[in-house]
Amino acid sequence: MVDNSRFQVRETAEELEKLDIAIKKLGYKDRADWYRDMKRKAIKDSKEMKGDI
Helix, strand or coil: CCCCCCCCCCCCHHHHHHHHHHHHHCCCCCHHHHHHHHHHHHHHHHHHHHCCC
8 A cells, every 4th residue: 555644535526415414314423433433344344354454
């Protein structure tokens, strides 16, 4: 992986609006809250499948 501590994704304003609505419906405070939870889940799931990262 590239040694870069920043993670950026380009999205249209329309797609971000849809994402924000979905995130609120799922009970998350904001995109950062949702992202942190999804990151934890991805790491946990990968450990269960293949062992330690």
